Amino acid sequence: MSAMTECPETTGEFTEVERTVINRLQTGLPLVHLPYKAVADELGISEQVLLHTLQNLLDRRILTRFGPMFHAGEMGGGLTLAAMRIPEQDFENVTAKVNEFDEVAHNYRREHELNMWFVVATEAPDDIARVIAGIESSTGYPVYNMPKEEEFHVHLHFPV
Amino acid sequence: MSISTSRSDENYRLCALDRKLILATQSGLPLVPDPWGALGKELELPADEVLARFQRMQDAGVIRRVAAVPDHYRLGYRFNGMTVWDVRDDAITDMGRQVGELPFVSHCYRRPRHLPYWNYNLFAMVHGTSREEVEDKASQIHDLLGDTCEGHTILYSSAILKKTGLRLRKS
Numbered sequence: 001m002s003a004m005t006e007c008p009e010t011t012g013e014f015t016e017v018e019r020t021v022i023n024r025l026q027t028g029l030p031l032v033h034l035p036y037k038a039v040a041d042e043l044g045i046s047e048q049v050l051l052h053t054l055q056n057l058l059d060r061r062i063l064t065r066f067g068p069m070f071h072a073g074e075m076g077g078g079l080t081l082a083a084m085r086i087p088e089q090d091f092e093n094v095t096a097k098v099n100e101f102d103e104v105a106h107n108y109r110r111e112h113e114l115n116m117w118f119v120v121a122t123e124a125p126d127d128i129a130r131v132i133a134g135i136e137s138s139t140g141y142p143v144y145n146m147p148k149e150e151e152f153h154v155h156l157h158f159p160v
Numbered sequence: 161m162s163i164s165t166s167r168s169d170e171n172y173r174l175c176a177l178d179r180k181l182i183l184a185t186q187s188g189l190p191l192v193p194d195p196w197g198a199l200g201k202e203l204e205l206p207a208d209e210v211l212a213r214f215q216r217m218q219d220a221g222v223i224r225r226v227a228a229v230p231d232h233y234r235l236g237y238r239f240n241g242m243t244v245w246d247v248r249d250d251a252i253t254d255m256g257r258q259v260g261e262l263p264f265v266s267h268c269y270r271r272p273r274h275l276p277y278w279n280y281n282l283f284a285m286v287h288g289t290s291r292e293e294v295e296d297k298a299s300q301i302h303d304l305l306g307d308t309c310e311g312h313t314i315l316y317s318s319a320i321l322k323k324t325g326l327r328l329r330k331s
Contacts, residue, residue, distance in 0.1 A: 022230060022235065025227060025228035026227055026230065027225070028226060028227045029225075029227065031211060031214050031215045032211075033194070033207075033211065034193055034194060035226075036191075036193060036195075037193060051193070054191055054228070055191050057228075060234075061231055061234065062230065062235070063231065064229050064231050064323050065187070065188055065324075066191070066227070066228045066229070067185050067188040067189040067226060068182070068185050068189065068214070068217075068225075069223065070182065070186075070222065070224070071221055071222060085277070095321050098322075099322045105322075105323075105324055106322060106323050107323075108240075108319070109317060109320075109321055110317050110318065111317075112315045113277070114277065117317075118321075118322070144277065144278060145272075146271040146272055146278075148269040148271055149269070149270045150252075150253060150256060150269065150270040151268075151269055152260030152268035152269065152270070153259075153261065153265060153268040154266070157266075158230055158232050158237055158287065160236065
């Protein structure tokens with residue numbers, strides 16, 4: 001698989017079961033014994049159908065992941081947003097180098113002079129500077145570090 | 161690397177077993193009827209203890225939730241606009257709160273400027289099924305900011321280059 005994933009076309013239609021599973025599972029699995037069965041009962045489907053639908057959505061990359069969502073700040077780690085200005089001819093090469101860093105969690109191409117935007121997450125706050133310096137020396141381009149100075153709101157939910 | 165990643169007493173201290181559970185699930189929770197039992201088998205822990213540790217980490221906020229992370233493009237939210245605003249420093253906290261309360265804003269942060277390349281200090285993420293929808297939402301933010309805002313732009317994403325979620329290093 002190439003390092004770059006082009007913006008995929010929308011798949012448009014989901015089955016009713018898929019729609020229900022996508023909407024329900026974005027809000028969180030209950031932490032109980034047989035949690036998938038608990039959600040399946042709630043949705044009025046069988047546990048097997050739920051697990052199968054979930055696996056299928058992951059295989060089709062409709063869902064990028066199903067699992068614990070960590071809060072780096074609460075874990076005592078470092079978290080920042082960083083941007084780079086990369087000439088077009090170097091873009092793919094730099095993407096590969098930046099993505100090689102385990103600490104780079106998300107990386108997006110954006111339509112702007114600053115055209116690469118990524119999140120750096122580290123176990124210790126002091127590691128942010130080390131990772132940024134590492135990316136600068138590996139790629140040869142400056143990194144603009146934009147840590148959050150105040151958080152006003154985080155609410156991620158995409159109903160379908 | 162030390163096992164405790166915590167610097168202040170306010171933070172939950174991850175112990176070695178918590179850390180192993182995170183490593184075992186950071187690419188995903190097992191898709192089997194008894195995921196806690198499956199993890200317990202892998203780590204030689206009783207299923208009850210696995211579940212209790214997840215509960216504790218979630219209560220402490222280390223884990224926001226155990227959930228599905230969608231590729232929002234594939235859900236039809238093809239237009240992901242990072243709207244960025246140059247807001248007067250004396251107004252940013254108040255305006256940031258107001259912008260964050262708009263129902264269609266998924267993330268909202270104050271971040272530093274980097275002059276001369278970057279003079280925007282307020283970031284509000286807006287998703288839509290069309291560019292017009294994102295622009296309409298951005299104009300609502302613009303109206304709200306009024307004369308506290310001295311410039312803005314929208315950075316649309318054109319490709320996801322990587323999306324793995326937060327990861328602990330294995331070493």
